Amino acid sequence: MGAVKTKRMPRAVREQQMLDAAVEIFGRRGYMAASMDEIAELAGVSKPLVYLYLNSKEDLFTACIRREAKALVEAVRAGVHTDLPADRQLWDGLQAFFAHTGQHPHAWSVLHLQARTHGEPFAAEVAAMRAEIVAFVTQLIAVAAREAHRAPDLPEHEVAGLAEALVGAAESLAAWANTTEGVSARQAAATLMNFAWAGLGNLMGGRPWTAPPEPQPLT
């Protein structure tokens, strides 16, 4: 199952093999439970070579996060055409997102679970990527509102909250789509678009929702 044992490869190639193996093992076992021995074996090299090229378990993990974060962002970017309407951009982006995470489950596990579960060096790394995506979505929502000649006065932090919720929902659905039989990337994206665009309110006949008054302490 591991890489075929080929000897004497240039450093750049070997490094990618090591990262491939590391992403798989980190994704499967988790950061702490992953052993450098297993990673080296899967990469088809000896352990010292892994250390020679990637310094330490922490550095190796960081390198994995960086590579996979970059790959995910690029996959989403490649799926989006900025000259299309905002809703279409969101739809395309979501599809690309679900497709990529579905095709690289270990990488998604590394980004979504492992990196956030362990301390600051790693969480920051993935937080940067997430911020980038949230910013992208925030801007899409703003553009969409403008296109619809609506909500010129939508408060900014409200939009941020909505974007956060959308991205959060997408992240959760990624796990759902990857685990549940018969749910494709397209279906996951459609569900989320329906949820986000039409809202549940549509089901209720347009009756808008308003928060009940905050309970006051008895005087």
Next chain:
Amino acid sequence: MGAVKTKRMPRAVREQQMLDAAVEIFGRRGYMAASMDEIAELAGVSKPLVYLYLNSKEDLFTACIRREAKALVEAVRAGVHTDLPADRQLWDGLQAFFAHTGQHPHAWSVLHLQARTHGEPFAAEVAAMRAEIVAFVTQLIAVAAREAHRAPDLPEHEVAGLAEALVGAAESLAAWANTTEGVSARQAAATLMNFAWAGLGNLMGGRPWTAPPEPQPLT
């Protein structure tokens, strides 16, 4: 900071002290990085006693998950009054959810991050709780639709997807609310209700969203 060292306590009490300590350490360090030594010390007992009562690290972790899952579900249940309208039930449930997770961050970390990050014995445990909540939300959505005399033909798996998305968004927002300064449980709940009920569509002037046609392979 740990439990006061009192000798000769009944077993049930000691067990709760141990679980308290374990939840805190598991939540802070993660499952693998948590050491039985640290847990025993924080609980104010010797290590063999932990093993005598809770058998193994795995069993201890499982016990933590079970206790905290039950507590979370009960907290949400206690916040909801089933004789109120569906939207009010959802609103109350969300508030209870965000309040409880905010007040028990270690417990939420155990349920949301640690349990899912490590293999099958634990993921299943928390999946059961999640299924319970998703079912509750699914039924709420159905009730709401019926109350509004709408969507009599809404396909079931569509509703399930929406519920999944809603719960996922809530889980993501929990982290957001707990980390972001100045975001209270009430605000997080409001943001999510707006998102779910009004949808983004409202911003767009009611223009409904429809998926573009699936690309067909060339004949």
Next chain:
Amino acid sequence: MGAVKTKRMPRAVREQQMLDAAVEIFGRRGYMAASMDEIAELAGVSKPLVYLYLNSKEDLFTACIRREAKALVEAVRAGVHTDLPADRQLWDGLQAFFAHTGQHPHAWSVLHLQARTHGEPFAAEVAAMRAEIVAFVTQLIAVAAREAHRAPDLPEHEVAGLAEALVGAAESLAAWANTTEGVSARQAAATLMNFAWAGLGNLMGGRPWTAPPEPQPLT
């Protein structure tokens, strides 16, 4: 050859056994070449127990240095009676010194070679002991001079240099006495007393030695 494997001993006893083993191995192999495995085996315990009681290789080494430094100083102190004349005190001290180092060659190796060969944590430890001994000798020389109603104006730093030279010579002779067949502690002490007291000058018929004039740079 190692300690008899007796189970379940109180901590204090086990610690001494470990220090015994550690001193022997450190003395034989040197600090870096000594392996914790070998030390544990010689002590008749498992490695984790060594770490449980003594924390780390560095701490173990420090503990060895402290114990042996204290033992050596006490051995010398026990040999000296402060109510005897100064020369007799020096003679007795030297004998005790050579006897102790001869009987504990590994300990002497740890103090004289290993501790000084490795960085600051350790060198400082043994420097303190050495300073104590040098101070003792310095004072002895001063007392001897006073007893002889001589050298009331002997400059202090001169005395310090002499004491340093005497202690250095003693340390070197310790190795010589321990390695050379047929040289006892008594003989080593006698040689050094002759050297220090009578000086080589006696051999020369009392002709005192004076430094030639320092060469001046050409004007």
Next chain:
Amino acid sequence: MGAVKTKRMPRAVREQQMLDAAVEIFGRRGYMAASMDEIAELAGVSKPLVYLYLNSKEDLFTACIRREAKALVEAVRAGVHTDLPADRQLWDGLQAFFAHTGQHPHAWSVLHLQARTHGEPFAAEVAAMRAEIVAFVTQLIAVAAREAHRAPDLPEHEVAGLAEALVGAAESLAAWANTTEGVSARQAAATLMNFAWAGLGNLMGGRPWTAPPEPQPLT
């Protein structure tokens, strides 16, 4: 700080660069802690070249010891003029010794500490050099005694002991002179000459020292 990276140099030159680097690293880190990697890097060559020229870490260390031992002996020899009186020869030799060790602290560390701290291959190497110096001093003492028409019957092993003590004191003072601020080679040599020639006895008004009778076991 390392050698400038120049390609294609004759073997003899490269070897000296490697030995320079090795002496510095061995002196700074100690034999075991020194890594071939660091030595090669400081020498400005690749590791295989070090092995090609010097075979192994042991051989490299031996080569260092040999080169530096030779250099030290030659430095002392160059400082001594055999046609001068014995005390002047000793004085000049000591000055040369302290000057050389002060100027080459890493080399002195290799000879005095590292070589003796590690097993037989190396200790023998430096013991040979030391024996040469002790023999030189022994002969100087004998000559001085003859010049003074004294001590025709001085037992040989007594002289050897005195020489040993003198050399040992010199070695110890070398460390003292190199570490203590404001102690020059000249001062160190003067202190030692005073100690050796005049002796402490001079301070005592010529009162000779005699060993107290050896304690007899009770009959």
Next chain:
DNA sequence: TATGAATGAGGGTTCATTCAT
């Protein structure tokens, strides 16, 4: 003459777990 690529072996350290009291 010179080096990039690669590894077997071993060392320090920690952990979950048990025994005997």
Next chain:
DNA sequence: AATGAATGAACCCTCATTCAT
């Protein structure tokens, strides 16, 4: 009801050393 004493197994990391060019 509770603990001090003890360990097998594994993990991260480093090093001296070689191969193929």
